[in-house]
């Protein structure tokens with residue numbers, strides 16, 4: 069059988085271009101349009117890159133119609149049920165689940181890189197007391213480039229691996245520092261005898277003068293689940309940003325900082341914070357759920373229901389299904405804000421039954437529930453996206469590593485359809 073291909077015909081000139089089609093392990097094929105410009109003299113036009121594969125990747129697979137998410141082939145439901153966040157990090161980075169010895173070594177390596185250079189604290193002194201923690205995270209992770217730039221040869225696989233370890237290990241420490249600066253409390257050093265999630269909660273909520281902060285088991289479990297569900301999500305906006313920044317050979321800490329900036333937006337990782345703002349605004353204004361839904365459907369109003377809809381998932385978001393149950397369990401145990409939770413559940417049920425949302429295949433996404441869980445855990449709103457960034461760091465750096473091993477990688481540089489003024493002459497006074 070001939071290799072799959074598609075032929076594009078230019079009806080004006082009659083010229084044809086045959087484009088090879090690549091199929092991966094799962095999912096739809098992709099026509100290789102690289103020869104199109106030479107053969108027909110056209111680029112492709114694809115705002116939002118919704119129809120464009122920018123690379124070959126073996127890390128994560130999503131089937132949006134089936135609501136399937138696989139990390140290195142393993143279904144997210146199985147990883148959420150049986151794995152730990154650090155084991156998922158190993159899987160994403162190296163492609164296979166670790167043996168007991170590999171896991172112990174990896175755990176040890178990550179644990180031994182959790183401290184940050186004392187000089188990093190000086191950066192925090194420059195941030196306003198009320199700076200958004202995402203602004204501080206973006207700046208501080210970028211600043212790590214100034215500590216490690218000379219020791220990173222991005223063409224050296226060992227240097228790249230150490231960078232990945234440093235990032236995964238230091239993220240919780242930096243994330244907690246952002247919160248401590250915001251509160252005006254002393255920074256807590258990491259403690260290497262406790263687990264990754266517990267250590268983060270300790271650094272966030274502990275204070276040196278009090279007895280050791282001991283997070284509830286349920287809190288640690290909920291955070292671990294949130295981190296596993298957010299660890300990677302193939303070529304989303306922030307991951308693509310990290311790849312694009314990295315494609316120029318830029319310092320990896322600077323690339324991750326670019327990813328953090330992209331994640332911050334409410335259409336992406338900022339949605340979990342935006343969900344709670346939306347629920348608070350509904351409660352404060354006394355608006356009904358029905359009128360809120362009506363606003364979201366009104367095309368003359370820019371308001372959208374935060375936590376609903378997804379570019380890829382068109383039936384359900386499997387992460388949302390997993391986290392929804394945790395949300396119920398946690399709120400029952402922690403005596404959380406049940407009134408707000410009831411409101412969220414009313415919104416969820418009404419949206420699921422509304423034709424506008426059904427026709428457009430808009431369902432609750434992971435961030436609809438993660439915001440509720442984080443709030444129940446007592447985590448302040450402005451730290452929600454920071455926790456997403458901390459969890460996604462492993463995904464970003466796994467893609468950065470994969471890109472640097474890809475023989476087809478080139479600097480990213482999209483084309484454009486120019487619509488500005490036609491060439492004209494500068495009006496020189498005569």
Ligand code: CMC
Pocket residue numbers: 301304334335336337339364365371372373374375376377378379380428430433434435
């Ligand atoms: N509320 C009301 N209408 C919506 C919503 C919403 N949340 N999302 C999409 N629509 C409508 C949109 O107006 C459009 O309608 P029409 O066809 O009549 O013009 C249609 O649905 C398709 O929307 P789109 O903007 O073309 O879809 P997209 O794939 O470009 O955007 C999205 C995806 C996630 C940015 C969008 O659904 C959205 O803004 N949702 C709210 C923000 C949110 O929850 N983001 C978190 C995503 S999950 C976390 C992550 O992985 O980053």
